Amino acid sequence: MxxxxxxxxxxxxxxxxxxxxxxxxxxxxxxxxxxxxxxxxxxxxxxxxxxxxxxxxxxxxxxxxxxxxxxxxxxxxxxxxxxxxxxxxxxxxxxxxxxxxxxxxxxxxxxVSSAYLGSSEDLDLSGAVIAAQTGTIQAAHVAQSGATLLEFATPDETIAAVTNGEVDAVLADKDFLVPFADESDTLMFIGEDVPLGxxxxxxxxxxxxxxxxxxxxxxxxxxxxxxxxxxxxxxxxxxxxx
The missing domain is CATH 3.40.190.10 (Periplasmic binding protein-like II)
Structure with missing residues (x-):
C-alpha cells in the first residue's frame, strides 16, 4: 500500500x-x-x-x-x-x-447518514449478506461489521442485487436510498441510520x-x-x- x-x-x-x-x-x-x-x-x-x-x-x-x-x-x-x-x-x-x-x-x-435497505425489518444485519458499492465508506463499514460484503461497481447494481434477492440488504447514503424505499412495496429501511465519514x-x-x-x-x-x-x-x- x-x-x-x-x-x-x-x-x-x-x-x-x-x-x-x-x-x-x-x-x-x-x-x-x-x-x-x-x-x-x-x-x-x-x-x-x-x-x-x-x-x-x-x-x-x-x-x-x-x-x-x-x-x-x-x-x-x-x-x-x-x-x-x-x-x-x-x-x-x-x-x-x-x-x-x-x-x-x-x-x-x-x-450525512448511511442506511440499510432490505426486504425485512427483522433482518439480523450482523449475519446478513450486504451489498455496497466498491471503494465506498459503506463497503468498508460492512467489511468491518462482521456481515458478508458483496461489492458492486455501480450504485444501481447494489439496488438490483437487493431487489432480486441476491443480497439481504444494501448499505448506501440514505439520500440515495430514499426514492427506492418510497417507490417500493417490498423494500424498507432496517435498523438505525449509520453516521459515516x-x-x-x-x-x-x-x-x-x-x-x-x-x-x-x-x-x-x-x-x-x-x-x-x-x-x-x-x-x-x-x-x-x-
Whole structure:
C-alpha cells in the first residue's frame, strides 16, 4: 500500500504541473454521473444534480471555467491523479485513507447518514449478506461489521442485487436510498441510520494547492451567504445544513 501511495504521489506531481501549465482557468470536473441526487445524467445527456449546481457555482465564484467529465467510480481517484481531470466532485466522503492519496477542499455537504435497505425489518444485519458499492465508506463499514460484503461497481447494481434477492440488504447514503424505499412495496429501511465519514468535499491532486485554495474560498462564500444550504435543501431535503 505504501508503494501505491508513492506511485500516485509521483503521478500527481506530474499532473499538477500539467494543470498549472496547460489548463489556465479551465477546470475539468470529474464526476460519476450515476449517483442521484448528487450526480446523474439527465434526459438531455448532461451531468445534473446537486454537484452540478454546486460545481458550476463554485467555478463561477472562483473565476474558473468548468468542463464536466464522467468516470466510473472504481477508477475515479487514479484518473484524477493521472491528470484525466482536475477535481473529483462525486459524493465522495472525506476520509483519512483517501487523504493519503489526494487532497480535499472543505466539505460542501455536512456528514450525512448511511442506511440499510432490505426486504425485512427483522433482518439480523450482523449475519446478513450486504451489498455496497466498491471503494465506498459503506463497503468498508460492512467489511468491518462482521456481515458478508458483496461489492458492486455501480450504485444501481447494489439496488438490483437487493431487489432480486441476491443480497439481504444494501448499505448506501440514505439520500440515495430514499426514492427506492418510497417507490417500493417490498423494500424498507432496517435498523438505525449509520453516521459515516467527515462530509463530502471536492477532491484535488496534492500538487494543486492553488486550485484547492480557490475552491475552498468559493465554498466558504457559499456557506457564508446561505446559498449552499439552499442547494442542500433543494436536492437533499431533510439533511443536515451548515
Amino acid at each position: 505504501r508503494n501505491l501511495f508513492l506511485g500516485t504521489a509521483l503521478l500527481a506531481i506530474t499532473a499538477g504541473a500539467a494543470f498549472a501549465a496547460g489548463h489556465g482557468t479551465t477546470v475539468r470536473m470529474g464526476t460519476e454521473g450515476a449517483y442521484p441526487p448528487y450526480n446523474f445524467i439527465n434526459d438531455a445527456g448532461e451531468v445534473d444534480g446537486l454537484e452540478r449546481e454546486v460545481g458550476d457555482e463554485v467555478c463561477a465564484r472562483a473565476e474558473l471555467t468548468c468542463e464536466w467529465v464522467t468516470n466510473d467510480w472504481d477508477s475515479i481517484i487514479p484518473n484524477l491523479v493521472s491528470g484525466n481531470y482536475d477535481t473529483i466532485i462525486a459524493g465522495m466522503s472525506i476520509t483519512a485513507e483517501r487523504d493519503e492519496v489526494i487532497d480535499f477542499t472543505q466539505n460542501y455537504v455536512p456528514p 467527515g462530509g463530502i468535499g471536492i477532491g484535488v491532486r496534492e500538487s494543486d494547492p492553488e486550485l484547492k485554495a480557490k475552491l475552498d474560498a468559493a465554498i466558504q462564500t457559499m456557506k457564508d451567504d446561505g446559498s449552499l444550504n439552499e442547494l442542500i435543501k433543494k436536492w437533499l431535503p431533510g439533511s443536515p445544513l451548515f
